[in-house]
Amino acid sequence: MQFKLKFVLASALLAIGVAASAQTVIKFSHVVATDTPKGKAAEFFAKKAAELTKGKVKVEVYANSALYKDKEEMEALQIGSVQMLAPSLAKFGPLGVKEFEAFDLPFIFDDTADLHKITQGPVGASLLAKLEPRGIKGLAYWDNGFKSFSANTPLKAAVDFKGKKFRIQSSKVLEEEIRSVGGIPQVMAFSEVYQALQTGVVDGTENPISNFYTQKMHEVQKHLTLTNHGYLGYAVIVNKKFWDGLPADVRGQLEDAMKQATFYANKIAQDENDLSLDGVKKSGKTTVYTPTKEERMALKKAMAPVHTKMAERVGKETLQTIYKETGFDPEKL
Ligand code: LMR
Numbered sequence: 298m299q300f301k302l303k304f305v306l307a308s309a310l311l312a313i314g315v316a317a318s319a320q321t322v323i324k325f326s327h328v329v330a331t332d333t334p335k336g337k338a339a340e341f342f343a344k345k346a347a348e349l350t351k352g353k354v355k356v357e358v359y360a361n362s363a364l365y366k367d368k369e370e371m372e373a374l375q376i377g378s379v380q381m382l383a384p385s386l387a388k389f390g391p392l393g394v395k396e397f398e399a400f401d402l403p404f405i406f407d408d409t410a411d412l413h414k415i416t417q418g419p420v421g422a423s424l425l426a427k428l429e430p431r432g433i434k435g436l437a438y439w440d441n442g443f444k445s446f447s448a449n450t451p452l453k454a455a456v457d458f459k460g461k462k463f464r465i466q467s468s469k470v471l472e473e474e475i476r477s478v479g480g481i482p483q484v485m486a487f488s489e490v491y492q493a494l495q496t497g498v499v500d501g502t503e504n505p506i507s508n509f510y511t512q513k514m515h516e517v518q519k520h521l522t523l524t525n526h527g528y529l530g531y532a533v534i535v536n537k538k539f540w541d542g543l544p545a546d547v548r549g550q551l552e553d554a555m556k557q558a559t560f561y562a563n564k565i566a567q568d569e570n571d572l573s574l575d576g577v578k579k580s581g582k583t584t585v586y587t588p589t590k591e592e593r594m595a596l597k598k599a600m601a602p603v604h605t606k607m608a609e610r611v612g613k614e615t616l617q618t619i620y621k622e623t624g625f626d627p628e629k630l
Contacts, residue, residue, distance in 0.1 A: 320354070322356075323354060323380045324359065325342070327339060328487045334440065334562055342356060349550040350547055367488075371388060374433065375431065383533045383534070387470075388467070389424075394427045396612045397424060397532075399470075399611045403601075404526055405527075406625075407623065417438070434541075437532070437559040444504055445509070446526070451522070456479070459479035464493055465483065466487075469607065491512050506573040507566075519583060
């Protein structure tokens with residue numbers, strides 16, 4: 298009897314051990330707070346992945362640059378130290394896929410409907426395919442929103458940017474955007490922005506309000522102008538070798554989880570940004586300014602030459618396809 302009990306116990310422990318060792322772990326690293334569109338969608342995906350794979354896959358989400366900063370995380374994915382990321386589209390230019398920098402062009406999309414024509418159409422798919430020779434598989438596009446400019450002095454017209462240092466992501470297009478209005482671009486990792494603003498290393502920055510608020514930038518920026526001048530969104534990517542090596546049924550379940558997470562991400566993005574804007578306003582620390590139609594148009598015109606200057610780099614063909622879909626024409630401003 299005692300022997301039988303021991304045998305049953307040992308078998309149960311063995312079964313648990315086998316089940317545990319059969320579990321696949323996906324490390325999902327990102328640089329923003331959990332309470333943002335990307336942060337929440339990553340958590341949603343983790344939950345769905347566990348549910349749909351019945352525990353065969355565990356997604357560990359590391360928010361707020363806990364594992365890696367911007368540039369390091371891309372390298373970590375390529376060597377397989379993490380399996381999944383959702384970098385902003387601007388982060389693919391430095392990887393050599395310069396067409397992604399089209400998304401950084403100022404005022405190229407009027408709204409998310411315009412944007413989705415691209416991310417959810419053939420251009421979006423062909424851009425993701427360009428990542429494959431770099432060992433990366435693109436799974437989906439997740440929205441954040443449109444960026445606004447902030448500084449310690451009001452920003453109403455192009456002249457207000459003159460001589461001021463603005464933190465940007467590493468993107469040649471964003472460099473030109475800041476230069477087009479006489480500002481000085483400073484490339485910096487996202488995790489370093491708060492301190493750089495606090496200590497005056499830079500005067501201002503650009504980000505969707507959800508990032509601005511959750512990184513507490515409103516505590517160190519006196520003015521925020523709702524310019525909505527450029528898009529910031531993400532591509533969810535995985536290490537291709539890891540992904541292709543998953544059992545087909547598990548990969549299918551994860552694809553399903555990603556589909557649901559993408560729907561969720563794109564559904565909550567605008568609301569999250571609206572809530573963050575309320576938070577900024579309630580804090581009373583930053584003056585929020587909505588530019589008039591004329592002021593916004595003047596900024597759009599001032600930044601329009603960036604399109605022509607960067608056309609060669611971004612790829613004229615990609616640009617023409619985007620312009621055709623969205624109706625944007627920098628020459629006609
Ligand atoms: C930034 O660096 O400003 C953004 O890419 C951060 C993010 O991931 O939203």
